[in-house]
Amino acid sequence: MSAKKDPKKLTEAERQERDADRRERLVTSQQGPKVLTLNLKEPDIFAAQRLNRESLDHCVKCTICETQCPVAAVTPLFSGPKYVGPQAERFRHGESVDHSLDYCSSCGICTLSCPQGVQIAELNSMARAVMKADHMPIRDFLIGETVLMGKAMTPIAPIANAALNNKPIRIVMEKIIGVHRNAPMPTAQSQSFVSWAKRHQPAKPATRGPVVFFHGCAGGYFEVQTSIHTVEVLEHLGYEVIIPTQGCCGLAQQSNGLFTQARKTVRKLCDQLRAAGKDLTIISSSGSCTGMLKHEAHEIMGVDDPALIDVGSRIRETSEFLMELEDEGTLPHTFQRVDMTVPYHAPCQLKGQGMGMPAIRLLELIPGLKVVESGQACCGIAGTYGLKKEKYDVAQAVGQALFDMVVDTNPDLAVCDTETCRWQISKSTGVPTVHPISLVHRAYGLDK
Amino acid sequence: MRTYDCDVVVVGGGSTGAGVVRDVAMRGYSAILVDRADLGQGTTGRYHGLLHSGGRYVVSDPHSATECAEENAIVTRIHASAVEATGGLFVSTPEDDLAFSDDFLAGCHKTGVPVEEISVAAALKREPRVNPGIRRAFLVEDGTVDGWQMVWGAARSAQEYGAQILTYHAVVGIEMTGSSVSAVRCIDRRSGEDVTISCRFVINAAGAWSHHIAEMAGCHDVEVVPGRGIMIAMNHRLVNTVINRCTYPADGDILVPVHTVAIIGTTDVRAEDPDELPIPADEVQQMLDCGEILIPGFRQARALHAWSGARPLVKDSRVSAQDTRHMSRGMSILDHQSRDGVSGILTIAGGKLTTYRLMAKNIVDRMCEQLGEERECRTADEAVPGSTPGETYQVTHRLHDREADRRDDQIICECELMSRTMLTDALHADPQASMDDLRRHLRLGMGPCQGGFCSLRATGIACAEGVIDAELANARLHEFLAHRWIGLWPILYGDQVRQTALDEWIFQGLLDVEHLPEPKVVLEPVPLGVAAQSLQSTTEPETTEAVR
Amino acid sequence: MNDVVVVGGGIAGLLSAARLVAQGAKVTLVTFGVGGLQLSHGGFDVLGYAPERVDRPFDVLDDFIAANPEHPYAVLGADAVRLGTDFASEFFGDRLVGNDGRNWLLPTAVGALRPTYLASPTMVNAEARAGHDPVVVVGLQQLKDFQAELIAGNLVKQQIPARAIVLDLPARTHEADASGLTYARAMDRADYRADFAKALGKQLLSGEKALIPAIAGHHEAAAFTDLQTRLGAPLAEIPLPPPGVPGMRLNEYASRRLQDQRVRWILGARVVALHSEGGRAVSVDVATSGHLTKVRADAVVYAPGGFESGSLSLDSHGKVLETHLGLPVRVPPGRLIGPDRRSEQPLFRSGLAVDDQMRVLDDADRPVYPNLFAAGGVLAGAMRWSEKSGEGIAAASAVRAADAIGDLA
DSSP: OOOOOOSSSOOHHHHHHHHHHHHHHHHHHOOSSSOOOOOTTSHHHHHHHHHHHHHGGGOOOOOHHHHHOTTTTTOTTSOOHHIIIIIHHTTOOSSOOOGGGGGOOOOOHHHHHOTTOOOHHHHHHHHHHHHHHHOOOHHHHHHTOHHHHHHHHGGGHHHHHHHHHOHHHHHHHHHHHOBOTTSOOOOOOSSOHHHHHHHOOOSSOOSSEEEEEEOHHIIIIIOHHHHHHHHHHHHHTTEEEEOOOOOOOSHHHHHTTOHHHHHHHHHHHHHHHHTTOTTOOEEESOHHHHHIIIIIHHHHHOOOOHHHHHHHHHEEEHHHHHHHHHHHTOSOOOOOOOOEEEEEEOOHHHHTTSSOOHHHHHHTTSTTEEEEEOOOSOOSOTTTGGGBTTTHHHHHHHHHHHHHHHHHHOTTOEEESSHHHHHHHHHHHOOOEEOHHHHHHHHTTOOO | OEEEEOSEEEEOOSHHHHHHHHHHHHTTOOEEEEOSSSTTOSGGGGSOOEEOOSGGGTTTOHHHHHHHHHHHHHHHHHTGGGEEOOOEEEEEOTTSOHHHHHHHHHHHHHHTOOEEEEOHHHHHHHSTTSOTTOOEEEEEOOEEEOHHHHHHHHHHHHHHTTOEEETTEEEEEEEEETTEEEEEEEEETTTOOEEEEEOSEEEEOOGGGHHHHHHHTTOOOOOEEEEEEEEEEESSOSOSSEEEESSSSOTTOEEEEETTEEEEEOOOEEOSOTTOOOOOHHHHHHHHHHHHHHSTTGGGSOEEEEEEEEEEEEOOTTSOTTOGGGSOOSEEEEEHHHHHSOBSEEEEEEOOGGGHHHHHHHHHHHHHHHHTOOOOOOTTTSOOTTOOTTOOOOTTHHHHHHHHHTTTSOEEETTTTEEHHHHHHHHHHOTTOOHHHHHHHHOTTOSTTTTTTHHHHHHHHHHHTTSSOHHHHHHHHHHHHHHHHHHHGGGOOTHHHHHHHHHHIIIIIISOGGGSOOOOOOOSOOOOSSSOOOSOOOSOOOOOTTOO | OOEEEEEOOSHHHHHHHHHHHHTTOEEEEEESSOOGGGGSOSSBOSOSBSSSBOSOHHHHHHHHHHHOTTSHHHHHOHHHHHHHHHHHHHHHGGGSBOOTTSOEEEEOTTSOEEEESBBOTTTGGGOTTSOOOOEEEEEETTBTTOOHHHHHHHHHTTTOOEEEEEEOOOSSTTOSOBOHHHHHHHHTSHHHHHHHHHHHHHHOOTTOEEEEESOSOSSOTTHHHHHHHHHTSOEEEEOOSSSOHHHHHHHHHHHHHHHHTTOEEEESOOEEEEEEETTEEEEEEEEETTEEEEEEOSEEEEOOOSGGGTSEEEOTTSOEEETTTOOOOBOOSSOSSOSOTTSOOGGGGOBBOBOTTOBBBOTTSOBSOTTEEEOGGGBSSOOHHHHTOHHHHHHHHHHHHHHHHHHHO
């Protein structure tokens, strides 16, 4: 092919060739222990691209997404979802030029709000993956390794926690790896959930049949209480809870643009969950991981695996599952009184599953319990976004109205369905924050 | 009454005319170009956007193929900022005769059109939306061109060499001294003034309208047959490479990515009047079906805008007068001296945009011959102003530029990322510009919202800058929306209907533009084919097919 | 009556849910995205043009109905329109004010004068017929959607003495391109209001009324009156093209109130199927992520919007469809879209046909189900944006549907 010999501007064929080469070179020059193998030529990427790119045609520029975006509301550094999604996509081809798209937190509220069906957040996530392929900070790579973090930290929990709470160490971390010194860090537990489960015996025999429990990384290593409460409530309702060997859902890798790793991770998890039994309901108190399996892995990365479709169709978030029982008339109302008014915040990734806010209805079945919904879009953490030093201030601004509302409503307890949001809220307000299941657990008299 | 005096008057500001005036000016002649409307409102503004590799003609018209291949490289060099080096693919779809692909390959070799066969898998990797049933694929050097950028580039080059570009000057008569052309009479449509340009030579590059001009010089029976074709722009680049069907040229066999859209085309029907170019519903359906062959799922994509253009085809004895598809695309020069006994005028017609420069060279060479003056053509040697050889257009340009000025400038047309500075610069450069004149330069209103959000901002800003008053702003707003509608209503379905509903909610439901005080001012009078009309009419501007 | 599903979060869906809640029903509202009220002018139209400008809509309603027998107003009857309007007025409280039965005539962001029946109290100082105090139209350099010169120029042509000024007052530091919403958020803060009042006050002439873009606060309900007090002169807002704050104020109020009343709120999932048993609708399928969720329904109010929401659609072959449930659509005869932009496009009168109880009718004019109702923009027979009738149709049909459901119990 006679190419137009042109050092600065290349033909399409030459650009593609160069991009392929570039990815190889990037990989070999990394200092990290793992090789970055983001490969945009995988067949899956075209499925996702096509799905999302096609959806840009539905955009009529109504600006509804802009009115809902929590990041655009607090900083002019981000031009808003309409701009970076369907609008910029018409101009994208190959190498990224609009780096400000990185201010998108991928909260997904834009897609949720769009009346026309534009996959706005997904368009942006894909564009970010392309952008990151050019220059992936090692931090984003490490942040994605949540299982590794958990496995590494659990044995040394007190030390790990001390380090994470130690200001000088945090300042150094911020400088080297770019995680903000004040960003909420998970608290390592001395005992992982799996070791608890190994030693645990159900309080009564099962009467309703088996369900599978997916604890997620946080539920496995950092928020072990939430997992324990979920299992105990399910067993109280008469279910046999199967806890298969399980890894990560890949969400943190995906939101940092590490699509190749994320795809491998999520596929492995699906196989593990399926191994627990065919057609069983899978329950998770990890709201964001639930969302990853239900729709994000497909919509953002184009994963079309039958295993994912199967798992995605059977998985329920805990409150969602309990309200299904309620709607069938099989949820016992043997609740003790809990006289309390609690602020409740529905995380973005929970809202994004299109099931409304089942936790509110669930909690208000408990006599004496009044729930005040936050009315706020986002807490700011957006998974790993708010950890990053260049995004921290934006994240805190995003969450400020929520933090104020929590403190004003009940300074002693707040409720929220996903772990990173709970950490963000409690770090920023000082208010202990729990998953709804913990209140249900208490109301069923299971607290010892 | 205004008078001018120059060597050469070029009638017609399409690609041919702009090429001619540049060539003439670069050869040291004083020159004036006149067009009854803006540059590139005729065929040049309504074509497919393709810079031919020549592949399309290797079997059907080998001479054209070779010319295209050579000129493609030249145009890419001298008009780099208007040209996108997308590359092209010729694909044998299941609908195409596979045997033709062998003829195609052989034809490329014979005509010197660069070609490389690639695997179907490689083609689909490069363009994942293309029909997965294709059986062969060939890479060629097709590119895409913004016709207006190209024409204005040539015009600006001509101006640098001393030429004058008089848009909105309609030719109403040609004066003779004996049997020689001596002057061209025009009306300045913006001011109503009569204009006379004394000259030695007239080059008639009026395309599909050239018979009117020839007639004025006493040259009768010039037969230029308008071959009408429609094109539909789809809302986003379904492909980033030009996709051609590997077949004898047929309707709807090309999909061209230009700027932010992908254009499917085209048809070929003889038209009677180049100012009456409808967009028939059956042809729209035909184009959508053709799109489906190239891109399965094409009908679910969003059709954004359609237009109709007329190829100026010189009638020749080889084919039937009705079959415009097979008339020669080759250029024809009508030597009126030998044909009609009139000296000082030549007509050029036919051809295609890719070879515009060569066409211009040929006719200016002929003019020099007739004048007995030997002057060399240098148009291939120099890039036009604003273009640097090698720095071709990239679709990411505006996204990159807006990223840089995001905090300091406003984006007025968000769909096409046109900034306020771009708009105000253009307004001050041509304070009498209509919104469509601005649109041709800036792409204002050419994106998904089709003026829904930007047209009010733009007319308001023109008012704020003191360029126009509120009454004229109202008139320009109505006119712009009416003109956009010409290309919308024939293809309005699916997502574009939703857009129209929202746009109407804004214009009528929110702004109530239909109840603005009615403007008394008249804007563009009805475009003229021949005789001048009074410009002081108080009727509302009619919407016509010819305004683009 | 027990479980009612309302499909659609636009004004028709919201008012229908509100009426049902007041009747004691358990309501689930399912909406694919945020509803169109978010983008509205913040007022309430009953009838603005018929086709001449209407002064008192309820005075001409009977004539309008007689002249437009296919219109939803004709199906509903004038009393239903009154009832719907009164209900909406009560629901929104002092967020909407009337003009003693007369349409307000208010300037728009291009400078036309637009009739509306109920308006935001922040706008009524701009009433065009209330004497001819001189007016200053206040633009902001950073706000491209409000072009003061154009507006003032057009007002002058309509005998309103107006001049234009432009303030250089960014809503946020180093931001040249802001929306009305960005400004409204800034106006939620007292310090920004103080700066604004000071800058405007310097240029305001004595006796002048100030017309500002609709940016006087988003969440802060007292922002407008505070600003007016600081200015010491009459102030009026003019609604902007999207993102338009007045509509947002109404939408957020309505949504919040209904959610606090524990309407089960499902945002972000499409209704994809309606199930029936024994000739009645019994449930809807909602496409939640990963699986379909079945929601039981004793009745369904179907208010998904018209062409602008994609609920009605014209495909590339020219067929008009109702896209979620495949209900039968009434389409005007003849050409649906024509070359004259300024005349009506019949396509937009397509929609669902209903009986006077708002039950959806099939092609033989029989109710599809006795408990399936429709309201709002999906109804056939209206040109809401040119008539200026959208809210009136939405409210009247929403209330009628809700009341009919109450009668079903």
